[in-house]
Amino acid sequence: PRLLVLLLLAWEGAWGAVRDEARETAAVRALAVRLLGPGPAAAFELSVERTLAAGPGADVFELSAEGVCAAPSGVAVAARAAQTTCGTFCGCHLSLPRPLPPVPGQLRITETLPTLRYRYYQNVCTHSYSFVWWDWPRWEREIDWMALNGINLALAWSGQEAIWQRVYLALGLTQAEIDEHFTGPAFLAWGRMGNLHGWGGPLPRTWHLKQLSLQHQILDRMRALGMTPVLPAFAGHVPKAIGRVFPQVNITQLGSWGHFNCSYSCSFLLAPEDPLFPLIGGIFLRELIREFGTNHIYGADTFNEMQPPSSDPAYLAAATEAVFKAMVAVDSDAVWLLQGWLFQHQPEFWGPAQVGAVLGAVPQGRLLVLDLFAESQPVYTRTASFRGQPFIWCMLHNFGGNHGLFGALEAVNRGPTAARLFPNSTMVGTGITPEGIGQNEVVYALMAELGWRKDPVPDLLAWVSRFAERRYGVAQPDAEAAWRLLLRSVYNCSGEACRGHNHSPLVRRPSLQMNTAVWYNRSDVFEAWRLLLKASPKLTTSPTFRYDLLDVTRQALQELVSLYYEEVRAAYLHQELAGLLRAGGVLAYQLLPALDEVLASDHHFLLGSWLAQARAAAASETEARLYEQNSRYQLTLWGPEGNILDYANKQLAGLVAHYYAPRWQLFIESLADSLARAAPFQQHQFDKDVFLLEQAFVLSSRRYRSQPQGDTVDLARKVFLRF
Structure with missing residues (x-):
């Protein structure tokens, strides 16, 4: 009987892998039809083949002269087919020439660096600054873009307020108390991180229903393409009304945030030792997984731009441990994705002892840290690679979704390689983490390409000329010269100016003290x-x-x-x-x-x-x-x-x-x-x-x-x- 069970389990695993291959193959073929149309898409035979995986974090891509494109995941097929076929051989982005140029024999491209395991996308704030009003067709286009750029790890945080509402009602809060807690849609990112409550609300019931439906579509598509969606988890912030339902609860009111007073700020943080902590965290995660399933990676930010009530390392370790324990009590395979912005934002508070307390409170390898602003102010260099916890080198680039030509392309180009070669580096991937999208596409094109490279682009001037040619579908000397000028000016930021924020007098309340200095x-x-x-x-x-x-x-x-x-x-x-x-x-x-x-x-x-x-x-x-x-x-x-x-x-x-x-x-x-x-x-x-x-x-x-x-x-x- 034991042998029979083992054989059945082996058969089930093999059949599941075949099912996954077929699902991802179908998803990436449908993506090609959406982008190219049925005719041009038929020129390729896109195929997901798990046997092409060369090891952890390694992707093998095959392209034949007959247009057969194969890789071990839907994301790898989409990204490498777009970058190799369209970029290398056709000199375009997605407008393919007819007929297709011949491929010189058989290609086999192998990515073997374990540091390339993850290619991450999104900032918690992106959901409010850019995604907030999106419907499914717009989300579908974004997920297509993610696949074409090789993204295999991304936040999927839509619909969580609907789950929280179920939890709060089950705990005994009234609907009026919940309405006072949730922010309006355009400010949910800061409600989720505990910075705000109530501002811009309340959230209508129809909002919850639409977001639940949307989240199911987002997750289905991400998973179909082989991406790993990151779901939210409980970070310790609770509504004020918890104190009415549980009079003995141990909560601390934090200080205000962002020039708001306590009418809309001053979060209520549950003490890590309070028995409600694992209870609330467990109820939420169970309900979330019941609704959406899981891929075992969860995001939570307890002290984002908020000073903890104590700098005692023992307290910080306990607060961190409580969040992780609430995760693993429900999902024993849980990995915590933490935005490392808190260490960068308040370096005077987060000294070595405080940073070490947080990073050491989670078992090694179970905390995945985003070095969120690494192109300008990396944290891995002053934390000994986050004390051995794996981290993702991220380019933040844009604050608030501002328009304005801006980039630090030299720093972006060199950064991932420098992090990989750092002594005892624990880097496991690259990330694109803008607060807002829809601008400076050249910056994101470079960063996406670096996710597949061992070394920096050797000649950025040549690269940007080639970018212009691919972008416009034809070589044009004046356009390429214009891009080279932009590269050496607006896209060549360095030092303190590189905050990715537009401070032009045009978009600021006028005064006589406005700074007009630029770095170019x-x-x-x-x-x-x-x-x-x-x-x-x-x-x-x-x-x-x-x-x-x-x-x-x-x-x-x-x-x-x-x-x-x-x-x-x-x-x-x-x-x-x-x-x-x-x-x-x-x-x-x-x-x-x-x-x-x-x-x-x-x-x-x-x-x-x-x-x-x-x-x-x-x-x-x-x-x-x-x-x-x-x-x-x-x-x-x-x-x-x-x-x-x-x-x-x-x-x-x-x-x-x-x-x-x-x-x-x-x-x-x-x-x-x-x-x-x-x-x-x-x-x-x-x-x-x-x-x-x-x-x-x-x-x-x-x-x-x-x-x-x-x-x-x-x-x-x-x-x-x-x-």
Whole structure:
């Protein structure tokens, strides 16, 4: 009987592997049809073959002259087929030439580095800054992008509030108490990390139902392609009302976060020794797994941007151990994915003893740390590779989903190899962790490629020229020259400037103390703009070229705003009213309207599109108003009093015309009035006055176009000639 059981188990395992292969093969073939169409997709025979796995973290990819592409996972097939077939042999991204060029014999590409086990994607904040209003078709496109870029590990955090609601109701909380706890949709990321409660809420019942359905679709597709989704776990934060239901509970109220007061901040943290800790953590994880299944990796962040109530290593170890024990009590194979941002964000608190307490409280290999901002401020170098715990070298790049050409490509290119070669390195992968997406695609293309490389790209100038050729589907010398200029300027950030955040005066509340310094020569941006316009007759049919031309035009106008602002400030300080009015008039009444008009020619840069997505997620007009107001707040004031003002700034048509431009007009008028009256400019009074304009925009119900108007190339050329 024992032999029979062993044979049955072996047969079941083998049959399960065959099933998985067939499922992933079907999923990657369907992806090819979605992207290329049935005809071009038929030129390839995509196949998942587990036997091609060469060991832990190693992928073998085979491509034959007949178009047979095989690898051990759906992700590996999709990514390597796209990068090798489209990039290497066809010189394009996804627009394949017909007929396909011949493949020179049989190829066999083997990735053997164990450090490449994971290619991770997402930041907890991405779900709020970029994903919040997405429906399934938009999520499907994103998962396709993930597969094509080799992502095999990613957060899947949608729908968790529905599970938490079940848990809280089972524990005895009322619906009103739960409504007071959850944030609105655009601020859920910070509710999930314990930073906020209540702000922008409550969450409607229909939100939970839609997110549950969406999460099932996301998980099904991720798993079908061979990705490992990371589910959420209990980090220790509880609603205030827990104290009513359990009067003896031991909870600590933490300090405020992000310039909010305790009305919306000051999280309630359950003591690690309290018996409710494993109870709540266990109930949540059991219910989550019952609903969604599991791949055994869970994310939780207890002290994200919040100082713990004690720096005692014993307390920090106990708090960490409590989170992990609640996981393994339900799933004995649990691995904890921790964002390492807390160590970077408050280095003065997280000394060696404190860091060691957290990292040592989880068994070796069961804590997977994201070195979240490693391209700029790596933590592995000052923690001895996270004290032996495995870590993923991550590129954060963007804060708040800002527009603005930006990148540290040299640092990104060198970083993963340096981390792999670090003494006693425990690096197990690379990661892409922006707070917001939808900008600077070249940065993400490089990072995705590095996930498959042992060494840095040897020549970034050649690489970026090749990137331009693939991006536009044709070699064009002027366009490639423009990209080389961008590489040496906006994409060559180093040092303290590399925070990935747009501090341009254009998107900041005006004052006389604004910093206009940049790390590059603005002339390179203006020359790249000229070269792209010169290239436009040959590339005007390329959607990616038109997008890039608009983005560089936007950046050039942003630079001009800084230059005219400097003239405004100098004129004010020298009490030259005529000069102030001249420069201020160009900035507020010419540059910004011209920028808004150019932005309106592309659907990626429309405020109306962003707001329409929010309203489309609603099931009633009441919900639509709530969601739209969430969107407007996030882009501007962020909190009710401008608590994190302009952090998530965007340059969108409509937002420039009706939010940024009125602020600048008021600023110029206030400065002129100050000079005319021979009275000092009062920044405090201006801040009060301009807040009324900002608040009016947030509370407005004005509708904006969700369809582009005007021709990008024509508008960009006119703006170039004008300025």
